[in-house]
Amino acid sequence: MRYKLRAGLVGTVLALVAATCVVVAPGLVGTSVAGASQVPLNLANEQGMLWPCTFNPFNPSSSPYSVGVTYETLDFINSLQNGKVTPWLATNYAWSNGDRTLTFTIRSGVKWSDGVPFSAKDVAYTFNLLKKYPALDINAVWSVLSNVHQVGANKVVFDFKAPAVPYFYYVADQVPIVPQHIWSKIANPVTDPISNPIGTGGYLMNKCTPQNIQWTANPHYWQKGKAQVHTVNMPAFLTNNTCNEYLATGQSQWGAQFIPNIKSYYVAKKPGNSYWFPPVANVSLFPNLKSAPLNNLAVRQAISYAIDRPRVSKIGEYGYEPPASQVGIVAPTFKSWVNPAATRAVGASYNPTKAKALLKAAGYKLVNGVFQKNGKKLSLTIITNGGYSDWIASMQVVASELSQIGIATTVNPIASTNFYSDVYAGKFQLAYNVESGGPSPFYELRQWLYSKNSAPIGQPAASNWERYSSPATDALLNAYATTTSPARQHAIVNELQMIMVKQVPVIPVLEEVDWYEYNPKEFSGFPTASNPYAQPAQYNIPDWGYILDNLKPVK
16 A cells, blocks of 8 residues: 555546556666666555556655655655654754744755755755746645745745644655756746756666656766665556565565455565564544535434444454544554543444444434435445455445445446546445555544545545534644644644544544555665664655665665
8 A cells, every 4th residue: 555645636647557457668678777786676666556657756656656766855854753853865954933933054065966056945946936837836835824935155044923833743754855957947837747857866767668767866966975786676556466476485575465364465475574563653534524314413423433443443353453442543553642531432433233223323324224205215336446456345344244234336446547537536336545644643634524625526635535624623723833832733633633523524433554665685775674764565655755864685
């Protein structure tokens, strides 16, 4: 699973094949393009589609293939180590003016991959580009920024409308820096696919076909001793099954997907095969709040109470992804943030009797096993990614449980490209998907609930796909950004948990883990549970590029 896509796809994949796998091109497993003595690093990252070969770092459908690996950020922030900050394109930062001004010192001696020197002007240009084209501002940083400008040769100053320390994560870690000398000549950076990305990162996009993306190490990379893997391949797969076989048989050294019976199917297949699944966010049902019947709170509450989450976890995910909570906090990763009052308000999270009572109190009547109101049956469709066998299995369990309490439910697994475009445009009743988190629960809650992340039905929403809007909730999220007090931050997250419980804008089903399989026999330096220096799945940006920089061939 999965790239955490947050906006409209660039283009449509025109050449999807009917076969269930993509045949890896001859030579993919063998000698490296850049170094004959080193085998390539082959990635196993099934996305249910062929590659569109677009690398615009501000389009979330293509940013996973460019951010961190080709385009770098100012800093790297590790969500698994309490937000530990590692300098990247910036060497230092400092807050001032009551946490309303953030000043970065920009690294010297860095060059873009076309040989042009990188400088502070590129940083200032990038952020002002997001201001000029709001569609590129997928994390809504300009909702809190008032000005970004260069000072002297190597300083960039960010002025905020109010104290905004929590926005450091978005500014420093989530905005890729692009070259002014290239991007200033692009007619429309919103729609341009960026087929030949020029970045400062450790890897150059060498060749892309619908079947495979290949990167080669940047021979002039500014971080000496880094990016030692000569060649990296990411073949395309349309289903889990063929991708898992590719991984388990040793054709790939680094995987990022669900594998059933992982100990027998993967670990036992080859010496060194290992895995680690840290919980990081939630996989959730997103109800379309703009259309009936899901604009009815009682219906959403009933859905949440009708789901036996431990059963979904066991059947759909073999227990690898723990049951989620309606409060929205991932535990144990963020267990210190859980609001006991919100947990008590939920009560028994699986309560089909209460689910039926809620619907009856809302005016629904059970007729021949299906609830009806005003002569209309309570009937729902769940869309999910047709390439993810585990998501399909999980939603089949959910559909069965909802049908048992009187909500006629069907599952519609659709092709990846269509699925994401429908999710972003709000063309669904219920959608099973995942949004990104961050170094505290605030970041996932903001993705879910911040109105500025959303968009009208028919227009692509960066996140908040359910189209939730509440001035009071926006005020809480904005208030979190203005304080550095842990007590105040916890108090705000406590209130946001109560909103999740009382308003049910999103229905968390399972805790999303970082799907991560690796074999260190040919390459060392992978993150582990004992050395969690980055989120290990290939769909985390910029983490996966940071990991690539730190991998080394085993001599």
